[in-house]
Amino acid sequence: MKKKKQMQIFVKKGFIAIVFAVAALSSCKKIYNIPDEKDYLSSNVNYSNKVFDPILGRTTLMGGFNGDNSTQPIKFEIINARFGDGRPVSDLFQKKPAYVWIAPYNGLEKSLAEIEAKRKLEEHPLFEVRSSGEFIMWASSTNELIKPRPADSTNFSQDTRYFDVRISNTGGSTVIRDLQVRPFRERPYEPSDDFNIYSGGPAPHPKTPNNPASRNYIRPFLNGVIGATSDIALQSNDDKKDVVVYIRPFTGGTGNSLRFKFLSKDSVAMNPALFNETTWDKIVHGFNMQKTATYVQYDVAYPIPLVEIPTVYAPGGTRDHAEFKYSRIGFGGIRVVASFGIDFAIYKKGDWEIVFHFLKDNPKFEDE
Template structure:
């Protein structure tokens, strides 16, 4: 048996050696034939069908926007992309989106496990980039340095006239040829410093009317919790989560506050008299894991962290941002309900904050206070 195994191995080695010699010989012959007969080198290929999935780009100013969708149709890589002939619909040249500004660029991977602000900041640095550009992958990027001050957003009256619309073409080249894809449009939305921004008119930046009464100037829309479980009114004994959309029992405000250090995030809960509820009553809340923050400060009115902005820092699923695109928090408490069953109340919110500063997220019980006492 050992002799047969040895013989089989020797045969396999001989076969591999012969195949290698044949391939090497074929390569030499092919190269020699090209030289002898003066055959042209193989030409790179650029398909006539290269295209983009979307030619109308609608980035939101003030945050990182990655817009993809390039289809090379098996064209030879690398491919070079260039934005050309940027103009408004009336022929005026477009220059504002190409001005340069400093923006954060990651030099090491963010994981969500960093132990300090310093560790996070060591993984990114400022670079100068055009506000809008196309990458070597064919992906468009609008950097967060593109703000309302530098780039005029779409008209506040929601019109879409050609003279207000930026057009451009994209020149695509490799050594196999050149293609020009015409008439892209870029229609930037004005900055939304936070999400959800249900309380904000996306065109004007002012207060948003209630969607069911859009022409009533006195109506207002609000941010509401993403999740409300077992939120019982203390005096009404009703589930405050039922029909919260119309009744506005519990609202959320995402707003700046004064007196922070420039990179603070604060959480607060207000009762129906707009008085702060002691965070200690939310006895099931995992405060140390609520957000990717540091230097936790807890008072009888709020809980505050030092954080790095934007939130979330990148589109990556972590314990703080399970879906990647938004952070998620839960304020929870438990109490004894009827039948001596333990009842857990949950206030949840999916959110993002895209402008550095001192921000607070406030849950406001407007019509009844939450019940904390046991039944």
Template sequence: MKKNMQMQIFVKKGFIAILFAAAALSSCRKLYGIPDEKDYLSSNINYSNKIFEPILGRTTLMGGFNGDNSTQPIKFEIINARFGDGKPVTDLFQKKQTYVWTAPYNGLEKSLAEIESKRKLEEHPLFEVRSSGEFIMWASSTNELIKPRPADSTNFPQDTRFFDIKISNTGGSTVIRDLQVRPFRERLYEPSDDFNIYSGAPAPHPKTPYNPASRNYIRPFLNGVIGATTDIPLQSNDDKKDVVVYIRPFNGGTGNSLRFKFLNKDSVEMNPALFNETVWDKIVHGFNMQKTATYVQYDVAYPIPLVEIPTIYAPGGTRDHAEFKYSRIGFGGGRVVASFGIDFAIYKKGNWEVVFHFLKDNPKFEDE
């Protein structure tokens, strides 16, 4: 007990001594006119990348700021935004409402209302710099608000937006010059293999890129899907397109609907019940599932995925993993499970359908 009391007295005396020393140092600074110590601002601060190529319509973080141990907090300010011909840039800084998360999304939410309670609409410039030094292009950006790069894919200076970034703390300031923004036009969904990223027109087939009549398509993954007529595995690649996918709007939803459909080789809708091993409540983070003889539909919040983090619906974080399975009895009496699907994202709110079209042959559902 005595040792503990002695230790407490020692600690208290030490603390008092530190306070006295600090007060004395402060008095000396004032007495002798010694200036307060300034923050450190490194002369080597920079960005690892100075050319930003966001896709409009998506919330995109960009940057790679290296502060080189400069003292925080650091202030960032976009200045002198101009096109390469000197014309001022104003479109990037239009203010629009965009969703901002106020609580963490984890993929375990039980309703659309619970999801919406975790985010709110805030007004932000379409493009801005954050307190971290990162730049952000908000999902509220569109082709109409910000002119995308030219359809012929050129990057002439007069089409390129330049800006400087002023960086400062109490230790001083510096300006990093000639950062660039070269936005791509909106791509409302991924994969977007069927979409020309420069013109917005349908994409030609990669093997005949200069043939305007050729078309490229979104390809699903296929695992053990056997053709009913050919009795060989179906494929979807540059050489053979037995199955393709369309991601497109449809009429008649709630404004927050996502529908999955399946078309056979005659373009007739297939009954989703044929895919008897599918775990339908794990296809997408959706609610109020409707199963019909021609489609399965969910109420969803957009974008899909809502946040780029791994969840049971989007194990990789960046795309939803939709997989459809069915089983049948194979040779030897064993049960064979086949599957197909797509890893996809949709960035614009609306009524969307993901359609799997079996072009050449239907899946084989019959037992051997």
């Protein structure tokens, strides 16, 4: 009992000593006017890149902020947005609904409803700075809301949007000046080899860029696809275009449709059943698959891919991998598998079709 009382007295004395020490320290700070400790803001804070060329219609992160060990949190504010001729910039800061993920997407979702439950629409300026110092151009930006760079590909100062960034914490503030935004017009899909990135019209052939009558096309990959008439491997490159791809809107879908079609050299729809080794449920993260004699169609959520992470549909993360396979008996009785396809992305919601057109020769399906 005596030991217990001694322990209680000891604890009370210790507590009193701590209170006394805190009071003494506070008193000393007042007597000697010692300032409160402030955060550190380095004089070397900067961005590794100050010129941003986002493509409208896509959610794009940009920046590369270097805080040089400055104390967090740091506040970022876009100020003095103006064109090169001094006109104020306001179009970048219009507020529009943008999709924000509230739960992780993993590519295993079983329905459109399950996907949509993982994201929601929030109001955001089309262009803004995040708490990390990164800049974001949201997919809600369009050619109508933000004027893209000129169609003639010029890059005059009066067409360039400049802005400054005020960076601050309790240790002080600084301003980084003359960052630039030079947006490209919307490109609803990739690859966009057939698309003139400045004018939005058809792209000329790369070997005759000054000939407005020439036209470039999207090229698929081809592995062992033999021509039915030529009996040689089909190719798709700058010199030879046996097969080309069109990515284009179609009518009559659900508003969230993606369709795959295959055209013969006579521009007649080919039956997708010909591609008998295709794993149709791995072509795209889609639902309610419809297989007809002229196309295969899915209900999908846009953009495709939804998130830039590796999934079974987009092994590389940035593009969906659509591969179509078929087999036949080759020489010596050996079964030969051929394949073709495209790695693609579609950024704009709607009804889209991806069409493979065999221009000069059809694939050979017959056995040897």
